[in-house]
Amino acid sequence: MKTSLHFRACCGWFILVMMLFLSGSMYAQNNQPVQGDRENVNVPYPGITKSTSTAINVQNYTGNDENNPLHYNKLVSDLLISGCLKASNIQFRGNKQQIGRFDRNPENTNFPLESGIVLSTGNVLEAVGPNSSSSRSTAYSLSNESDLQMLVGSYSINDPSVLTFNFIPDGDVVEFRYIFASDEYPEWACSQFNDVFGFFISGPGISGPYSNGGSNIALLPDGSPVSINNIHVDGYNQNNQGAPCPDINGAYYVSVPAGSTTIEYDGRTTVLTARIEGLTPCSTYAMKIAIADASDRQYDSAVFLEAKSFVSTGANIKNFFNMIETYDVFQSCEPTELRFYRTDNTNITEPLEIEYIIEGTAVSGVHHTLTSGVAVIPANETSVGITYTLPLVALDGTKTIVVKINQSCLCDEQTQWIEKTIRIHDPFVLQSLDVADATSCIEGLGSITAQAAAGASNFDYVFTYNLYDGSDNLVSTLTPGGNVPAEFNNLPVGMYKLVITDNVSCHSITQNNIIISAPEAPVVTLAPFASVYENTPAFALTGGMPEGGVYSGIGVENGIFNPLVAGMGGHEITYTFTAENGCVGMASDTIIVLPPYYPCPTPEITWEVQPVSCPGGDDGMITVWVTGLEKPYDIQCLLFGCEPQCDDCTVPELKNGNPGVFMAGGLTAGFYTYRVVKDGCEYEVCIEVTEPEPLEASATPNDALCFGYEGSATIAISGGTMPYTLS
Structure with a gap:
């Protein structure tokens, strides 16, 4: 009986555990919607395997020893913060596999942060x-994070990794560097x-919409939150x-191509x-650093926090380039x-x-002209x-200048370096310049692809590419991202020039005489077309x-x-x-189609004068025969005494047709035009x-040779019309 009761009790606990498990599974399933192929994850790129030449190494600690240098407590107090800034009440929410330390590989410096x-x-x-x-x-299995939920709206929050701690700044500004x-x-x-x-900060003087009146300082310069949807190049939605x-x-x-040895x-x-300004020095503030998947648990994301970059500006060392504060x-x-x-x-x-020390990997006198020494701020001046x-x-990679001073902390009696x-x-x-020649002989289909890079340095340059044509006219400007x-x-x-600049340095690269050519094209001509009629x-x-x-x-078919x-x-x-090389040449001309044309008949017009x-006199006569012109037709006029209508009064060759005879008499000498009109066609001859x-x-007399003989006379006649009559 006891055994039976015990069995039923075990079954009850088993059923309860299974219900909780199924409930948790259903919850996880509800938070992992099947979208596209997102269920098929961790698919490797072909032929790419992990290697020791990667840009970063990562370590983590999943135990509970707070003195372990990889425990999140030590990561914050010994690695993240620096100077007079103090941290306490360090907590982490998430799986301990989700937090660790990274260090840049000295053999592969292709990552901009050294450690953190x-x-x-x-x-x-x-x-x-x-x-x-x-x-x-x-x-x-962890879900939900209230402050992150406000950033994503209705989408679910999954796999949050949340690091929180309190800190006391010794200045009115706190900042740190990071990569998402x-x-x-x-x-x-x-x-x-x-x-x-x-990055949510709360405390005196801060009034925001997040927990404890906190504000999010993980923002772009325009105030928008840093996120996938707010920063991307060549992005798309695989579901749509x-x-x-x-x-x-x-x-x-910055794109990370497949196989790149930087990060995964x-x-x-x-x-x-x-960065946040306006803090009250020596007051206690709370910081929450949180990251999570949105909508499901697939496709990991990470945030890298630079070591020693969480600082308060009570330590007043600043560097300027072009009057802008920068440390690059x-x-x-x-x-x-400085x-x-x-x-x-x-x-x-x-x-x-202020006694200062210059250290770092950069060599004084080679990479820079700074040396350790004493800086004197004059009376009534705030800085020097x-x-x-x-x-x-030589291009030998990024070098560092480390400027150190020993300073009394504002919020306690200690001194700190x-x-x-x-x-x-x-x-x-x-890094690369590729020119693809035009594939067509008559159209501009060539391309120029260029990529600049930091070389041996580990700085994230943002490049602007300006392309000019052979006449120095700007063709296009691109800023595609890292x-x-x-x-x-x-x-x-044609010929092009490429000028590359970046967003911060004074350098530029000019690449001249970039030529896009094309295969040899055939020379094609087309003789002009004569106008034709629609009919x-x-x-x-x-x-x-x-x-x-x-x-x-x-209107063209098979060349007709x-x-x-x-x-x-x-x-x-x-x-x-x-052509035989596959290149195509073209020529074109316009053919004009006129309204329909119906040509006039071509009668034969002959005449006798x-x-x-x-x-x-006025006894001249003209007889005209018209053949090849179907009656009726109009005799528009028969003009007498007109001026010549043609140069030589020749008549074109005409064809035979139906006879038609017209006569005119009593004519004086001169040129006459004979015109016949039919259906708008005119026929005209000049006679x-x-x-x-x-x-x-x-008369030429011929005298008699002797008296009694007869003489004679010779009459010479010209002009007139023969035969002549003498009387």
Whole structure:
């Protein structure tokens, strides 16, 4: 009986556990909707395996020993914060596999942060490159995070990794540097899988919408939160690939191609700075650093926090380039200045000596001109500056200047070594330049693809590519984001110049004489077409050279042009010839189709002229025969005494037809025009009626040889009309 009761009790507990398990499974399933192929995760890129040449190494600790250097307590107190800033009440919520320490590989410096803390929605050990999968995923059971929920709206929060601690600043500004990375890039941009993170700070003087009146300082300069949907280049929504997904904030995006030895994630941001001003020194503030998957538990994301970058600006060492505060400087770029500031606990009426030490991997006298020494802030001045230069030396990677001072902390009696790290970067380099010649002989289909890079440095340059044509006219400007090539497409054949600049340094690269050529094109000509009438019979097109090409256009079929099909108006006829090398040449001309034309008949008009018999007479006569013209037709006029209507009064060759005879008499000498009109057609001949020269006679006497003989006379007659009559 006891056994039976015990069995039933066990069954009851078993059923309860199973119900909880099933409930949890159903909950997890509800938070992991099947979208596209997101269930098929951790799919490796072909031929890519993990290696020791990756840019970062990651370690984590899943035990409970708070003195372990990899425990989250030590990661914050010993690795993240620096200077006089104090941290306490350090807590972590999530699986301990989701937090760890990263260090840059000295043999592969292709990551901009040297070391720090990494938090992930998956296992931080998976952050190590090379990028071997587009869908790296590790799922845990934890869900919900109230502040992150406010950032994603109605989408569920899953696998949160949340680090919280209190801190006491010794100045009014707190800042730290970080990188956000994700495998959601690029195929899940513009989707509900908008993995999210935030840096929430609360305390005196802060009034925001988050827990304890906190504010999120993980923001872009325009105030928008840092997220997948707010920063991407060439992104798309794999569930809706036809939907628009325009690039946004590309200047902050760095692509991580498959096989890249930097990190596992497909994309990341440039190094960003979280900063808040207006804090009350020596007061206690709370910081929450949180990251989570949105909508499901697949496709991990991570945030990398730079070691020693969580600082309060009570330690007043600042560096300037071009009068802008920055800790990234560049060989040969000036002006640069190191400036020391008073703290609030010094007497401004007296000079202040600050002894400083210059350390770091950069060599004084080689990479820079700074040396250790004493800076004196004059009385009644708040700061003093030391200018320095950065010679152009060999491209040997990023070097550091570490400036250290021993300073009393504002909020307690201790002194601390306060330091600032200044990074000296090489000029950027042109990593690749590819020119694709035009594939067509007559159209501009060439392209230029260029990609600049940091070279041996580990700085996230943001490049702008300006392309100019051979006349120095700007063709296009592209700012594609880090590790993303600039692609200039559909370029005509010709010469180009490429100028590459970046967003912060003084350097630029100019690449001249970039030539886009094309295969040798055939020279194709087309003789001009004569105008035709709409009722002109279809005819074969000719005039294209070289022979053997193809004619095309409206009304053209198999090289035959049909004016009736084309219709009245102008029609472009194209002649296309394909050479043996596959190149195509074209020429075109316009053929004009006129309204229908019905030609006039061509009658034969002949005539006979009876000249005037005597000069000045009026007995001339014209007889005209019209044949080949069907009656009726109009005799429009028969003009007498008109001026010549043609140069030589010749009559064109005419054809025979039906006879028609017309006569005119009593004509004086002159030119006469005979005109016949039928159906709008006119026929006209010019006929000359002549007259003889004036009648003249002369007598030449022939005397008698002897008296009694008869003499004679010879009469010479000219002009007039023969025969002559003598009396």
